[in-house]
Amino acid sequence: MKTIVSPSLLAADFTNLQADIDMINRSEADWLHCDVMDGVFVPNISFGFPVLEAVKRICTKPLDVHFMIVKPERYITRTAKLGAMMMNVHYEACTHLNRTIHEIHEEGMKAGVTLNPSTPVCMLEDCIQDVDIVLLMSVNPGFGGQKFIENTYAKIGRLRKLIKDSGSQALIEVDGGVNAETAPKLKRAGVDVLVSGSYVFKAEEPEQVIKTLSSPLPPFLSL
Numbered sequence: 001m002k003t004i005v006s007p008s009l010l011a012a013d014f015t016n017l018q019a020d021i022d023m024i025n026r027s028e029a030d031w032l033h034c035d036v037m038d039g040v041f042v043p044n045i046s047f048g049f050p051v052l053e054a055v056k057r058i059c060t061k062p063l064d065v066h067f068m069i070v071k072p073e074r075y076i077t078r079t080a081k082l083g084a085m086m087m088n089v090h091y092e093a094c095t096h097l098n099r100t101i102h103e104i105h106e107e108g109m110k111a112g113v114t115l116n117p118s119t120p121v122c123m124l125e126d127c128i129q130d131v132d133i134v135l136l137m138s139v140n141p142g143f144g145g146q147k148f149i150e151n152t153y154a155k156i157g158r159l160r161k162l163i164k165d166s167g168s169q170a171l172i173e174v175d176g177g178v179n180a181e182t183a184p185k186l187k188r189a190g191v192d193v194l195v196s197g198s199y200v201f202k203a204e205e206p207e208q209v210i211k212t213l214s215s216p217l218p219p220f221l222s223l
């Protein structure tokens with residue numbers, strides 16, 4: 001089955017953003033993953049609404065906006081006004097996650113919940129039915145180009161069981177260190193959506209990389 005691919009804007013060349021977005025528009029990427037960082041929840045600052053608004057004007061793909069910030073609920077209405085398809089908030093950053101998920105839906109967006117590498121999937125037991133997508137961080141959030149954390153494969157299996165047992169329709173998204181080595185293993189583990197930054201944007205042929213990330217595994221590798 002085809003995998004949804006959401007290249008991570010964090011790794012784009014911001015001196016020539018138009019060229020990178022043109023590449024995304026031409027490519028088989030399904031969504032564009034936009035990483036908003038506040039320097040508090042994570043030890044880095046990326047970009048905010050002025051950049052998101054500029055990207056939205058030129059990008060033809062749906063925006064998957066991942067807030068690595070404290071109290072992301074402050075920006076639900078603004079993210080909806082931007083025209084984002086999905087707002088992803090961290091479990092660790094939300095005091096009233098149930099309310100936040102419902103407010104995201106009320107604003108007409110898909111609701112994503114992100115887990116840091118050390119947060120177990122069982123923390124989502126009481127909200128998984130309401131979530132459209134669970135984003136598993138496979139690096140500690142804050143920076144691109146980090147080494148993939150291996151226990152993510154097993155975590156996908158535990159999340160898949162939680163989704164199945166609860167009757168939820170949530171998709172499983174993985175972000176961090178997704179490349180030629182880890183992507184086939186993630187597909188085998190059952191991922192639905194791959195976020196990839198450096199591997200896509202630093203490639204000589206990024207469109208080909210996106211195509212390969214989205215391709216199904218050959219049958220002999222799916223076993």
Ligand SMILES: O=C(CO)[C@H](O)[C@H](O)COP(=O)(O)O
Nearest residue numbers: 008141142144145177197198
């Ligand atoms: O959310 C992120 C960092 O917090 C990035 O999306 C992620 O790290 C992607 O970068 P790379 O593919 O280079 O690892």
